[in-house]
Amino acid sequence: xxTLYRPGTGWLHRAPAGPKALALLVIVxxxxxxxxxxxxxxxxxxxxxxxxLVPRIGxxxxxRQIVAVRWIIVVTFGFQVIFLPLESATANTVRVVAxxxxxxxxxxxxxxxDLLDAFELGLGGFRRFGLDPARVALVLAVxxxxxxxxxxxxxxxxxxQRARGAxxxxxxxxxxxxxxxxxxxxxxxxxxxxxxxx
Amino acid sequence: MTASLVFDDVSVRxxxxxxxxxxxxxxxxxxxxxxxxxxxxxxxxxxVLGGLVAPxxxxxxxxxxxxxxxxxxxxRLVGFVFSNPDAQIIMPxxxxxxxxxxxxxxxxRAESAERVRLALAEFGLTELADxxxxxxxxxxxxxxxxxxxxxxxxxxxxxxxxxxxxxxRNSRLIADHxxxxxxxxxxxxxxxxxxxxxxxxxxxxxxxxxIGHGDPADIVARYxxxxxx
Numbered sequence: 080x081x082t083l084y085r086p087g088t089g090w091l092h093r094a095p096a097g098p099k100a101l102a103l104l105v106i107v108x109x110x111x112x113x114x115x116x117x118x119x120x121x122x123x124x125x126x127x128x129x130x131x132l133v134p135r136i137g138x139x140x141x142x143r144q145i146v147a148v149r150w151i152i153v154v155t156f157g158f159q160v161i162f163l164p165l166e167s168a169t170a171n172t173v174r175v176v177a178x179x180x181x182x183x184x185x186x187x188x189x190x191x192x193d194l195l196d197a198f199e200l201g202l203g204g205f206r207r208f209g210l211d212p213a214r215v216a217l218v219l220a221v222x223x224x225x226x227x228x229x230x231x232x233x234x235x236x237x238x239x240q241r242a243r244g245a246x247x248x249x250x251x252x253x254x255x256x257x258x259x260x261x262x263x264x265x266x267x268x269x270x271x272x273x274x275x276x277x
Numbered sequence: 278m279t280a281s282l283v284f285d286d287v288s289v290r291x292x293x294x295x296x297x298x299x300x301x302x303x304x305x306x307x308x309x310x311x312x313x314x315x316x317x318x319x320x321x322x323x324x325v326l327g328g329l330v331a332p333x334x335x336x337x338x339x340x341x342x343x344x345x346x347x348x349x350x351x352x353r354l355v356g357f358v359f360s361n362p363d364a365q366i367i368m369p370x371x372x373x374x375x376x377x378x379x380x381x382x383x384x385x386r387a388e389s390a391e392r393v394r395l396a397l398a399e400f401g402l403t404e405l406a407d408x409x410x411x412x413x414x415x416x417x418x419x420x421x422x423x424x425x426x427x428x429x430x431x432x433x434x435x436x437x438x439x440x441x442x443x444x445x446r447n448s449r450l451i452a453d454h455x456x457x458x459x460x461x462x463x464x465x466x467x468x469x470x471x472x473x474x475x476x477x478x479x480x481x482x483x484x485x486x487x488i489g490h491g492d493p494a495d496i497v498a499r500y501x502x503x504x505x506x
Contacts, residue, residue: 224368275381
């Protein structure tokens with residue numbers, strides 16, 4: 080489930096979403112721009128650990144976040160170690176992972192509603208160019224919420240196929256998946272309209 | 278408060294099919310059940326009432342408001358609950374989803390939070406406020422959908438087969454919430470004839486036509502006799 084928010088009362092949870100996003104962005108940029116050295120890798124890892132320890136999010140949560148990106152670690156390190164020295168491959172992988180887990184702190188400690196408010200505020204200046212920040216924020220929220228629904232639809236389609244003895248195949252999966260997903264999109268559109276959005 | 282919902286010779290054409298055929302009806306009772314077979318026009322009737330489908334002909338009035346020409350006004354008057362609870366969840370957590378319905382009202386943050394708190398308490402969802410909405414049970418999701426509809430304090434609540442996906446216990450729970458005495462009117466589209474008989478008036482549809490309305494016991498008996506033919 081893409082609900083990453085973990086309820087809490089620490090200072091990072093209480094911090095306003097906009098400034099918190101900016102501060103985390105600065106830290107992520109700083110980690111990302113470090114050189115590809117053993118020292119930089121150690122500093123990147125240290126910063127990530129500090130970011131979870133200082134606001135008392137905890138190392139267990141950091142561990143969960145690292146496990147969640149394990150395939151990114153495998154792919155990033157696996158490809159780089161073929162073409163680059165071990166030091167560069169390790170430092171680059173640590174920087175990427177540190178940047179991801181630090182950025183994750185934003186959604187771990189901020190409710191989606193507050194994030195959307197901050198997002199709307201941040202995009203306010205683009206109204207003059209015809210952009211509707213509320214609509215963009217809504218699209219983001221719906222996208223986040225729809226991922227688990229699509230996953231459930233995919234499981235349902237596969238189970239229906241198995242129950243009817245159909246052989247697994249891309250085409251036999253994609254067409255019913257798209258049909259059910261589009262029906263869901265239709266229903267979601269009606270629900271949004273009914274809740275005063277459209 | 279009594280409903281004042283007026284259908285005047287309303288037809289709806291969906292593709293080459295007449296989903297509603299010259300329906301004329303005035304509803305002034307608080308709780309209205311809409312019954313009939315699948316494809317009879319019940320849901321189309323509800324969607325026209327809620328401004329989700331525009332009639333091809335005729336006119337509709339919801340408390341004096343035209344759902345087509347005054348769409349935003351009718352949104353403020355009407356709350357809608359659909360049968361599939363999954364398709365009604367917009368935000369990731371229970372409290373956020375409840376609060377989502379209030380975003381368009383631009384309420385002060387404290388007032389919005391208080392309305393969410395009260396609504397979740399009313400429907401027994403307080404303990405689940407921070408839970409992932411999509412991880413709830415079907416009954417809890419439908420309760421959340423109900424919260425999303427009533428938190429805006431609509432004058433009319435339309436529920437389109439709200440118990441279709443639920444087990445007996447959750448169906449009863451949702452029905453009790455829907456039929457509880459309140460100031461708002463209810464239009465309940467349902468296949469549950471026991472539920473229909475708990476309403477103040479019932480409307481019967483067949484092949485897109487409204488073929489009867491009146492006392493729920495009489496209308497249900499008429500519908501049941503048509504099933505046994």
